[in-house]
Amino acid sequence: MLLTLALLLGANEVVPPPNGAPKTHLDYHRPVACIPLAPTKSVPSGEFRVQCDGVQKKCFAAPTRVLVDGVEGTEQLQRVIEYCGSAYDETMRGIRENWPIEEAIAEAPPGWFRDERGRVMQVNFDLGRRVYFGGAWAPYYRPDSPPNAVAPGGSGTGFIPGRARVEFGGVATTLSENGRQMHRFHFLEATGWLGPDPINHRFEASVIRYETSSRRQRAPLWLTTFIGEPRRFDIPLNIGWAAEAGRFEALGGRTFITFAELDATLDLWNSEDLDSFIRVRAGPALEMDVEGKGAYLRPAVALEGDFTLDRDGFHHFTASAVGEKLIFEPADPGRGVSPQRLRLKAGYEVILVAINDYPLTLVLDARANWRDDVPRLKGWEFSGNVGLRFSFWAPARHHSTQISERPTFSPPPPREAPPPANAPLPAESRAAPSTTPDEELISDTERLIRAARKKLEESRAPSP
Amino acid sequence: MLATAACDDAADSHGHAFATCFDPWQGLELGGGMLVDSAQLTTTGGFTGGANAALRFRGERESKSKAESTWLSLHRIAATEVRPIGGRFGLSLLGYTGIFRRHVREGTLLLPFNPPVTVPFPLDMTFMAEVLKYERRVADGNGSDWALEPVRLSFLLDPLRSASSRFHLALGVTAAWRLTQNDNVLIHEVTPLSAATLFFDFESEDGLWVTRGILSGGWSLQVGTQGMTLRARGEVEVARTLFAINDQPLSMYLKGSGAWRDAGARGTSEWSASVGLNLRLFSRR
Numbered sequence: 001m002l003l004t005l006a007l008l009l010g011a012n013e014v015v016p017p018p019n020g021a022p023k024t025h026l027d028y029h030r031p032v033a034c035i036p037l038a039p040t041k042s043v044p045s046g047e048f049r050v051q052c053d054g055v056q057k058k059c060f061a062a063p064t065r066v067l068v069d070g071v072e073g074t075e076q077l078q079r080v081i082e083y084c085g086s087a088y089d090e091t092m093r094g095i096r097e098n099w100p101i102e103e104a105i106a107e108a109p110p111g112w113f114r115d116e117r118g119r120v121m122q123v124n125f126d127l128g129r130r131v132y133f134g135g136a137w138a139p140y141y142r143p144d145s146p147p148n149a150v151a152p153g154g155s156g157t158g159f160i161p162g163r164a165r166v167e168f169g170g171v172a173t174t175l176s177e178n179g180r181q182m183h184r185f186h187f188l189e190a191t192g193w194l195g196p197d198p199i200n201h202r203f204e205a206s207v208i209r210y211e212t213s214s215r216r217q218r219a220p221l222w223l224t225t226f227i228g229e230p231r232r233f234d235i236p237l238n239i240g241w242a243a244e245a246g247r248f249e250a251l252g253g254r255t256f257i258t259f260a261e262l263d264a265t266l267d268l269w270n271s272e273d274l275d276s277f278i279r280v281r282a283g284p285a286l287e288m289d290v291e292g293k294g295a296y297l298r299p300a301v302a303l304e305g306d307f308t309l310d311r312d313g314f315h316h317f318t319a320s321a322v323g324e325k326l327i328f329e330p331a332d333p334g335r336g337v338s339p340q341r342l343r344l345k346a347g348y349e350v351i352l353v354a355i356n357d358y359p360l361t362l363v364l365d366a367r368a369n370w371r372d373d374v375p376r377l378k379g380w381e382f383s384g385n386v387g388l389r390f391s392f393w394a395p396a397r398h399h400s401t402q403i404s405e406r407p408t409f410s411p412p413p414p415r416e417a418p419p420p421a422n423a424p425l426p427a428e429s430r431a432a433p434s435t436t437p438d439e440e441l442i443s444d445t446e447r448l449i450r451a452a453r454k455k456l457e458e459s460r461a462p463s464p
Numbered sequence: 465m466l467a468t469a470a471c472d473d474a475a476d477s478h479g480h481a482f483a484t485c486f487d488p489w490q491g492l493e494l495g496g497g498m499l500v501d502s503a504q505l506t507t508t509g510g511f512t513g514g515a516n517a518a519l520r521f522r523g524e525r526e527s528k529s530k531a532e533s534t535w536l537s538l539h540r541i542a543a544t545e546v547r548p549i550g551g552r553f554g555l556s557l558l559g560y561t562g563i564f565r566r567h568v569r570e571g572t573l574l575l576p577f578n579p580p581v582t583v584p585f586p587l588d589m590t591f592m593a594e595v596l597k598y599e600r601r602v603a604d605g606n607g608s609d610w611a612l613e614p615v616r617l618s619f620l621l622d623p624l625r626s627a628s629s630r631f632h633l634a635l636g637v638t639a640a641w642r643l644t645q646n647d648n649v650l651i652h653e654v655t656p657l658s659a660a661t662l663f664f665d666f667e668s669e670d671g672l673w674v675t676r677g678i679l680s681g682g683w684s685l686q687v688g689t690q691g692m693t694l695r696a697r698g699e700v701e702v703a704r705t706l707f708a709i710n711d712q713p714l715s716m717y718l719k720g721s722g723a724w725r726d727a728g729a730r731g732t733s734e735w736s737a738s739v740g741l742n743l744r745l746f747s748r749r
Contacts (some may be wrong), residue, residue: 226704228482234480
């Protein structure tokens with residue numbers, strides 16, 4: 001029967017790439033035809049996903065199921081183009097004209113890679129869209145007291161190596177259709193540091209935080225000079241805003257709640273995909289000192305940077321410097337008027353491995369904080385964090401591309417623009433038969449494919 | 465580089481349009497600069513700073529009652545100037561200034577003979593009103609001195625007779641009423657058309673250059689006293705627009721002013737010269 005099919009399809013035999021070259025990947029952005037071809041040793045069913053390249057005059061055929069021990073198994077391919085038709089222009093032409101057919105690997109969506117067996121895996125991750133939790137070793141050092149001693153009424157702890165950090169939260173981004181504005185959401189982010197003594201404990205949490213940044217096509221600020229010929233100089237200011245609601249911070253026996261914060265932001269630089277930026281942020285917040293039983297104003301100014309260092313989103317570097325000042329705060333004998341906070345942070349995160357396409361990352365960060373708003377924890381505090389973070393969701397990046405070992409296809413030839421609807425038909429068209437040559441080609445090929453499919457089904461049917 | 469002609473918007477190489485023409489008598493004016501004045505020279509001998517703000521409008525409309533004539537008007541609202549005087553705070557606030565020029569195509573004088581006779585009258589009529597000018601100088605007297613000029617009216621003739629309100633030159637007589645408080649003594653002062661005023665305002669076609677000034681002097685009568693006092697004041701300004709930020713022009717000005725027995729509530733004499741920058745918002749033409 002297989003021999004019959006092969007004969008029916010003429011020379012449509014699938015052969016390996018020449019000279020042991022790696023297999024070509026089908027193109028995810030082109031139509032794929034699911035058609036029967038001559039069975040091969042690895043694909044005895046003869047069912048293939050086929051794309052043809054009109055420039056190379058060559059077709060590529062990939063199995064429709066995952067290979068097990070070099071032969072197709074029962075597991076269907078995952079993450080392929082859902083609609084797999086029976087024929088498309090170039091494919092039909094290839095079959096009709098008996099272009100050579102080469103073994104290939106099925107298509108994979110942008111950000112995903114399909115191996116030789118047909119298994120698909122994510123290789124591009126957007127850590128700006130994830131739900132994460134993690135833990136870290138988080139030693140810290142306070143230079144204002146002897147090691148391992150708590151000064152009466154004062155801070156201090158010296159160097160505390162035995163402290164741990166736990167964290168969880170979610171982040172999401174959306175990109176506008178034109179790709180020039182990104183919205184970032186941080187929700188239910190919480191971090192706790194636990195040490196041998198309550199003075200070592202810290203807790204920070206935020207209910208929701210929002211930021212937006214943009215790449216403007218038109219400069220919002222321009223300068224015209226009237227010295228000589230008038231000239232215009234554009235000053236590209238990418239202005240945005242940020243807001244936060246429900247921020248908690250507990251340390252040293254004090255609890256602070258930020259009801260709301262509203263900031264203006266200015267992106268000093270941002271990458272073309274808007275995933276990376278250097279930004280200045282400033283704005284007021286309404287905060288409450290729970291123990292002091294009073295609400296007050298907390299203006300803040302920040303310089304923040306977030307960098308995705310590689311195309312596939314494996315390496316990330318973040319840094320920030322945030323200054324905050326408390327104004328009209330409740331009086332406290334343990335601190336002065338209008339205390340301040342300075343938070344410096346630099347961190348690096350790298351994807352170590354992906355478990356079921358969920359990334360596990362190594363997180364390193366160093367922090368230096370100075371504050372005089374908490375009487376027991378005045379002054380500098382330095383901490384380091386080394387840990388792991390597991391992320392759910394983490395889809396492919398907004399601008400991810402197809403991943404393949406080598407280019408898949410030649411660029412498609414330019415298509416001629418269709419004539420206008422009211423254009424007069426050429427003389428031969430006016431007297432044309434009911435089917436065009438193209439339609440004839442399509443119907444011929446479809447008939448061929450239908451016949452082959454029918455024979456294949458008959459061969460699979462149990463004998464009476 | 466320029467894609468269009470003189471008073472239209474221009475376009476840069478990316479096709480972005482930008483304004484190259486402005487109206488110097490339109491918009492919100494905010495400025496400041498360095499100045500030197502006679503009082504400062506005698507006290508500290510150096511420069512000091514000052515700031516000013518005003519709202520300006522220009523108007524033009526055809527007369528409904530008199531054919532072939534146009535009312536050309538200039539308005540200035542809340543003209544505020546702040547600067548240290550004698551080392552203390554000094555404020556000058558002029559509530560409103562309006563200059564109304566009636567421009568006629570063919571100016572004539574009608575003589576009431578029988579039959580009536582008309583003779584050419586080559587002048588435009590101009591009416592200028594200054595309302596609510598308040599001056600406060602903390603350094604004057606015991607610190608409570610102030611001067612308030614509720615109204616100052618001038619009737620002027622314009623020999624230029626330009627059809628555009630960008631060219632004004634007018635000369636005429638002035639009447640005024642002024643209140644001053646010196647050491648808690650309130651004084652009324654009246655100028656019964658006994659002063660003369662010269663006003664001019666010249667602007668380039670594109671509004672980048674402007675020069676304007678007002679000089680006024682004459683005799684004023686302090687009510688309840690005998691005799692009149694000669695007082696004079698004047699101000700001349702030249703400005704050039706150097707830059708525009710988002711089509712809002714920023715111009716550099718050079719200004720000189722002087723007063724003869726007419727500065728502040730004490731009626732002192734002084735002069736000042738200043739140089740600075742003025743940002744004019746919403747003045748794109």
